[in-house]
Amino acid sequence: MKAGTKLLLLAALLPALSQGAQATIVSLVDIDSGLTSPTGAYRWVDVADQTYNATYRGAYNYTQATVQVEYEESAITLHGTLTATNLKPNFAYQLKLVGTPGTDTNERIGFAGRWWEQSWTGSDWSGGSNLNSKGNGSSPNPNDLMYLSRRDVPNPTSPTGLQYLYSAYLVMDYFTTDGDGNAAIAFEADSSYHVLWKTTQLAAGADDGPVKTAIFDPVPSHPAYDGMPYSAASVGVYGEWERLPMDGVFLDPGYYSCSLMLTEESFHGSGGTYAGAWAAAMGGDLEFAIVPEPSTLILLAVAGSALFLRKRT
Numbered sequence: 001m002k003a004g005t006k007l008l009l010l011a012a013l014l015p016a017l018s019q020g021a022q023a024t025i026v027s028l029v030d031i032d033s034g035l036t037s038p039t040g041a042y043r044w045v046d047v048a049d050q051t052y053n054a055t056y057r058g059a060y061n062y063t064q065a066t067v068q069v070e071y072e073e074s075a076i077t078l079h080g081t082l083t084a085t086n087l088k089p090n091f092a093y094q095l096k097l098v099g100t101p102g103t104d105t106n107e108r109i110g111f112a113g114r115w116w117e118q119s120w121t122g123s124d125w126s127g128g129s130n131l132n133s134k135g136n137g138s139s140p141n142p143n144d145l146m147y148l149s150r151r152d153v154p155n156p157t158s159p160t161g162l163q164y165l166y167s168a169y170l171v172m173d174y175f176t177t178d179g180d181g182n183a184a185i186a187f188e189a190d191s192s193y194h195v196l197w198k199t200t201q202l203a204a205g206a207d208d209g210p211v212k213t214a215i216f217d218p219v220p221s222h223p224a225y226d227g228m229p230y231s232a233a234s235v236g237v238y239g240e241w242e243r244l245p246m247d248g249v250f251l252d253p254g255y256y257s258c259s260l261m262l263t264e265e266s267f268h269g270s271g272g273t274y275a276g277a278w279a280a281a282m283g284g285d286l287e288f289a290i291v292p293e294p295s296t297l298i299l300l301a302v303a304g305s306a307l308f309l310r311k312r313t
Contacts (some may be wrong), residue, residue, distance in 0.1 A: 023080070026069045028262060028282040030062035035261065035280035036098060036116050036169055038127040043264045043276025046090040047176055047198065047214055048233035051274055052224040060088070060224070062282050065181070069260060074289040077250055078172075079188035087181040089224050090216045092174060092196055092237050092265040093281065095187060097258050099168040102160065105256045106168045111139065112251050113170030113192050114242060115147050120158035125165055134194065137207065137244030170251075171195070174239055174265065176214040179222060192249040193239035196265040200235070207246060209239030237265075253292045260286045 034040035044057045052060075065087045071080030082095065097113070099106030118128035133142035140148070147166060155163040171193040177183045193209060204211050217232040218225040243249045261283040266276040 022073070023070050024073050024288075026071075026260065026284045026286060028067040028069065028260065028284040030065075031261070031280050031283040033279040033281070035283070036167060036263070037278045037280065038129070039277040040279045041277040042279045043088075043091075043266050043271065044274035045271035045276075046088070046218075046224075047092050047235040047237060047267075048090065048216075048230075049271040050090075050218065050225075050228070050230045050233070051271070052088075053226055053228050055226070056224040057274070062087075065282065067262065067282050069284070069286075071286075071288065073287070074291055076291060076293055077188055077190060078256075078288055078290065079186070081186050082175075082183070084177065084183045085181065087177045087183065087262075087281075088264075089177060089179050089181045089222055090214060090218065090233075091181070092176045092267075093183075094171045094193070094196060094263040094265055094278075095173040095175070095185075096261050096263055097170045097172065097189070097256075097286070098261050098283070099258050101165050101167050103257070104254065105258050106166070108252050108254055108256070109170050109258060110147065110166065110168030111144060112189075112243065112249055113168060113172075114194070115143055116167040116169065117147075117150075118165040118167075120155050120163055120165070122157060128165075128167075134242055137241060139243060141243070169261075171239065171242070171263075174209075174212070174237065176212060176235070176237055179216050179219045189251055190247050190249065191239070192241070192243035194242040195240050196237055196267065197240055198235055198237055198267055198270065201267065201270060204236075204238045205241075207241045207244055209241070209246060211236040211238045213237075251290045253290045255287075255289050257285075257287050259283050 045051045067084040069082050099109040115131040118125040131143035135141035150164045153163040172189040173187040175185045213236045215234045218230040262281040264279045266278050269275045
């Protein structure tokens with residue numbers, strides 16, 4: 001192909017980078033509650049720590065919920081909308097991306113989010129734990145440095161030939177359902193959260209995510225509350241920062257093949273016996289491309305069959 005033709009193709013492509021692609025709809029389904037969690041115990045209390053009744057605890061599962069996510073396949077940021085019906089009522093969920101160990105997508109997600117580390121025991125992978133030293137919010141943080149130092153440690157007896165296995169995930173948003181377990185939110189992957197808190201547990205800091213307040217009066221006719229004499233409640237929920245700045249942590253450009261997942265927020269055991277342990281709830285496969293803003297690119301040269309681009313500084 002001639003150099004002039006390549007220049008014309010580049011000129012045609014750049015506007016498309018900023019316009020994105022047509023919307024894609026993904027339906028989330030019930031998934032293994034133990035994903036990215038060592039126990040995966042479900043939570044059976046709402047955000048006000050009010051326990052659902054025994055009949056509901058024994059009968060409800062996530063096959064009864066409907067969750068659809070609409071997003072653009074190619075855009076400057078991952079963004080879209082989530083609509084849900086019949087999740088748990090007055091209940092907080094994390095919205096996260098989860099990568100597959102050993103893939104480029106996994107590593108890019110990890111450098112925007114968190115790392116779950118497992119070690120080869122000689123016969124199996126350990127249950128694992130989070131790398132939990134996030135530093136001052138800048139990247140690379142201590143978790144990234146630990147990951148980089150251990151990522152390629154060999155172990156010829158493991159299935160991967162490596163001592164450690166890393167699953168990356170990014171908590172990018174959160175929400176609380178209404179009294180029927182429904183929700184409708186717009187989301188964008190522009191922030192990185194560590195975990196959620198209630199303001200009654202810990203006051204939100206200046207760098208944390210927005211406090212989202214749920215005001216509700218449990219409906220006695222809802223199966224979760226039938227026969228339970230609960231009163232009205234007002235609960236503020238916010239995301240603790242994992243990386244900074246808030247609203248300024250973005251996925252690097254590239255192609256992504258990963259999972260989009262809803263995880264139950266357990267608030268570090270707030271709620272007692274049925275508090276749960278960050279169980280995975282619903283998930284689905286996601287494929288998308290993050291493209292650079294056209295204004296950040298300049299053409300350097302066309303030499304032979306090569307086309308050179310560089311980000312502006």
